[in-house]
Amino acid sequence: MKITMDTKIRKVLMIGVDRDFQPRFESLLNDAGFDVDVLGSSESAMAIAQSIALDILVFGFPLANPTMSECLKKIREENSPCRRSAVLVVAAPDTVDEAREIKDSGYLRILSTDFSDPELNNEIDGLTRFAPRLSVRIPIRLEVHLGTEKAMVLSQTENVSACGMLVKAWRQLEEDSKLNFELYVPGEKQSIKGCGAVVRHTFDGMGKVRGVGIRFDEFSKDGFNVIRNYLRHHNQS
Numbered sequence: 001m002k003i004t005m006d007t008k009i010r011k012v013l014m015i016g017v018d019r020d021f022q023p024r025f026e027s028l029l030n031d032a033g034f035d036v037d038v039l040g041s042s043e044s045a046m047a048i049a050q051s052i053a054l055d056i057l058v059f060g061f062p063l064a065n066p067t068m069s070e071c072l073k074k075i076r077e078e079n080s081p082c083r084r085s086a087v088l089v090v091a092a093p094d095t096v097d098e099a100r101e102i103k104d105s106g107y108l109r110i111l112s113t114d115f116s117d118p119e120l121n122n123e124i125d126g127l128t129r130f131a132p133r134l135s136v137r138i139p140i141r142l143e144v145h146l147g148t149e150k151a152m153v154l155s156q157t158e159n160v161s162a163c164g165m166l167v168k169a170w171r172q173l174e175e176d177s178k179l180n181f182e183l184y185v186p187g188e189k190q191s192i193k194g195c196g197a198v199v200r201h202t203f204d205g206m207g208k209v210r211g212v213g214i215r216f217d218e219f220s221k222d223g224f225n226v227i228r229n230y231l232r233h234h235n236q237s
Contacts, residue, residue, distance in 0.1 A: 012036045015045040016060035017090050021113040053081040061091040061099045072104050134231050135159045143180040162228050164215040172209045173198045192223040
């Protein structure tokens with residue numbers, strides 16, 4: 001069965017970013033699989049951020065009406081759908097030091113508009129590894145290709161995000177190894193199927209593998225929406 005992904009995993013809202021820098025950065029985000037919307041007004045952006053969940057908010061620095069501090073305070077409120085969203089602050093080289101003084105209770109990165117494309121791509125690659133995670137044990141079946149053989153393994157997740165999951169390990173796998181997965185999400189009649197790749201391992205104090213980090217690459221049918229809604233419900237409860 002061919003697995004296709006019907007929905008983009010990462011939603012980005014870009015607010016007040018320098019007009020010369022914005023098209024270049026937006027193009028790189030699109031190439032990396034991000035779905036980007038652009039607004040010039042921080043007031044309009046806050047109206048959106050208080051009504052729907054976004055994975056990443058990209059702010060130009062400085063902002064006015066509301067200010068950067070006021071925006072961050074609003075999106076980090078307890079009932080805000082974006083209280084666990086990543087925030088990037090994009091600043092001109094002469095204001096980067098001032099931007100670095102911004103205080104935030106969540107995940108925040110500062111970017112300079114004079115970054116080279118390779119440097120920007122490194123930052124974007126870091127974002128693909130970020131997402132609010134939920135510590136939850138969900139049964140999972142993995143189909144892993146080991147050399148010329150195929151292994152079927154039953155395990156469980158240790159945490160799950162919209163971008164991937166950490167699975168209780170049975171052995172170390174080569175990074176970038178491709179695999180198919182089947183998640184049995186509580187409350188759902190049908191399992192979620194998809195494919196992904198190994199991105200990292202976690203180890204215990206004795207140096208033994210404890211978990212395998214798996215990146216979601218594709219979902220069948222409506223799998224991504226099921227995962228996203230499950231995370232939103234439990235992260236806000």
